[in-house]
Amino acid sequence: MSNFSFNFEPKKVKKINSKYRNINTLIPAPGTKEVFDRLERVESRSMHGQLPIIWNKASDFSVFDMADNRWIDFTSTIFVANVGHSNQKVIESIKKTCDEPLLSCYAYCNTIRADYLEKLVSFAGENFEKAFLLSAGTEATEAALKLMRMNGQRIGKRRLGIICLENNWHGRTFGAQMMSGNISQKKWMGFHDQDIHHIPFPYPWEVSNERAKEFLNESLENLIKQGLDLKKDVCGFMLETFQGWGAIFYPKNFVKEIENICKKYNIILTFDEMQSGFARTGKNFGYEHYGVKPDLICTGKGMGGGVPVSGLIGKSEIMDLPETGNMSSTHSANPLVCSAGIAVLDEIQKLNLNQEAISKGKILFEGLEHLKEIFRENITYICGKGLIAAIMFRSTKKNISDSIFTSMIVEKCYQKGLLVVHTGRESIKIGPPLTISSEALIEGIEVLKESIEDILNE
Numbered sequence: 007m008s009n010f011s012f013n014f015e016p017k018k019v020k021k022i023n024s025k026y027r028n029i030n031t032l033i034p035a036p037g038t039k040e041v042f043d044r045l046e047r048v049e050s051r052s053m054h055g056q057l058p059i060i061w062n063k064a065s066d067f068s069v070f071d072m073a074d075n076r077w078i079d080f081t082s083t084i085f086v087a088n089v090g091h092s093n094q095k096v097i098e099s100i101k102k103t104c105d106e107p108l109l110s111c112y113a114y115c116n117t118i119r120a121d122y123l124e125k126l127v128s129f130a131g132e133n134f135e136k137a138f139l140l141s142a143g144t145e146a147t148e149a150a151l152k153l154m155r156m157n158g159q160r161i162g163k164r165r166l167g168i169i170c171l172e173n174n175w176h177g178r179t180f181g182a183q184m185m186s187g188n189i190s191q192k193k194w195m196g197f198h199d200q201d202i203h204h205i206p207f208p209y210p211w212e213v214s215n216e217r218a219k220e221f222l223n224e225s226l227e228n229l230i231k232q233g234l235d236l237k238k239d240v241c242g243f244m245l246e247t248f249q250g251w252g253a254i255f256y257p258k259n260f261v262k263e264i265e266n267i268c269k270k271y272n273i274i275l276t277f278d279e280m281q282s283g284f285a286r287t288g289k290n291f292g293y294e295h296y297g298v299k300p301d302l303i304c305t306g307k308g309m310g311g312g313v314p315v316s317g318l319i320g321k322s323e324i325m326d327l328p329e330t331g332n333m334s335s336t337h338s339a340n341p342l343v344c345s346a347g348i349a350v351l352d353e354i355q356k357l358n359l360n361q362e363a364i365s366k367g368k369i370l371f372e373g374l375e376h377l378k379e380i381f382r383e384n385i386t387y388i389c390g391k392g393l394i395a396a397i398m399f400r401s402t403k404k405n406i407s408d409s410i411f412t413s414m415i416v417e418k419c420y421q422k423g424l425l426v427v428h429t430g431r432e433s434i435k436i437g438p439p440l441t442i443s444s445e446a447l448i449e450g451i452e453v454l455k456e457s458i459e460d461i462l463n464e
């Protein structure tokens with residue numbers, strides 16, 4: 007992670023009044039720092055580090071601060087607002103449930119929950135039969151860990167092995183963090199579960215599709231040499247659909263071979279679809295790009311259109327492993343989030359958001375490839391699919407690291423009315439609401455170009 011911090015002191019920047027952007031005050035807008043200071047006093051610092059903007063309202067692909075400055079949003083918060091910020095159908099659906107009134111009913115049944123789960127399971131694909139709802143993504147990956155292991159116990163595996171990928175990421179709770187590949191974030195746990203294994207990620211600049219199968223088998227051979235028996239000791243394979251920080255997809259043959267191995271040795275194949283679900287990549291779920299059929303998928307983020315809902319979707323024989331009452335949570339399937347979830351699925355279908363992600367994705371990637379040609383020295387890779395992309399940067403500025411250089415570009419974009427995802431690394435991620443207009447998308451790419459130029463010229 008870079009130790010770059012954004013400037014919180016209001017600074018004079020060029021005024022901008024385009025069709026989709028308005029910057030008319032000092033930036034950050036006067037009053038911003040005061041709110042951040044209040045939060046600094048009462049909120050743990052782990053929540054901080056984002057751009058200095060107070061979100062006052064967000065609608066479709068625009069974000070407004072308290073001074074009515076307006077940004078084009080290339081973040082969807084963090085790939086949540088797939089159906090557009092404050093989507094009217096989502097709001098209406100929640101309001102209807104509030105008006106019943108019904109805010110909560112724990113695990114007591116209600117019709118909205120039945121309506122939502124039927125829709126969700128059918129949306130997930132023919133391989134799936136049941137779902138279980140939670141609130142945060144990390145709870146979903148945690149529940150997947152439990153089910154993979156319970157299934158291993160059911161079929162008499164000797165050990166509870168789970169194979170994960172180096173540098174992938176699955177959340178911040180104990181099991182999720184154990185499965186994640188980020189070593190520095192795991193120190194607090196104090197031990198490593200010897201049955202959670204990590205194998206190297208096949209970065210496309212290192213491993214071609216032709217070599218992917220061999221690459222995987224070499225990694226598995228290493229585990230086997232250390233005493234692991236795939237048949238007896240491995241219950242699950244946990245894959246992030248693409249590696250998050252860089253929107254890096256695996257070579258298709260790599261995932262296909264994982265599926266073969268899972269079938270051969272009776273191993274559960276799970277995809278963490280947190281960022282890649284709900285039409286983000288031009289498919290309902292990202293696993294579809296690989297031509298495989300996972301046993302479980304973990305979902306969240308865009309699922310609720312802005313309200314906290316996550317889930318685990320799978321086959322009945324796996325989903326029904328925990329006893330009655332042994333896998334539920336106080337807020338699981340809350341009627342408000344189910345109402346929102348129904349509206350999200352309806353909107354994806356009605357607005358044809360898979361097709362939108364494909365056609366707008368084409369504009370986005372053409373634009374980004376063009377930037378790569380212009381800034382040959384500074385842009386090393388463009389990754390992603392549909393409306394999720396990452397640009398990898400290399401600094402050519404003296405004494406400025408790649409990650410700081412990248413953060414400087416993020417801040418410059420912000421000063422010019424464009425929000426992009428700050429990863430703290432040498433990548434900028436881009437994931438606008440799937441409802442963004444082509445015109446706004448092109449305007450945003452132009453702002454990115456100007457921002458890189460400005461940073462290089464400063």
Ligand SMILES: Cc1ncc(COP(=O)(O)O)c(C=O)c1O
Pocket residue numbers: 141142143144145147175176177178246250278279280281306307
């Ligand atoms: C791939 C992936 N898995 C899991 C999570 C955890 O989700 P949450 O933050 O909702 O707990 C995230 C969140 O960024 C994610 O990107």
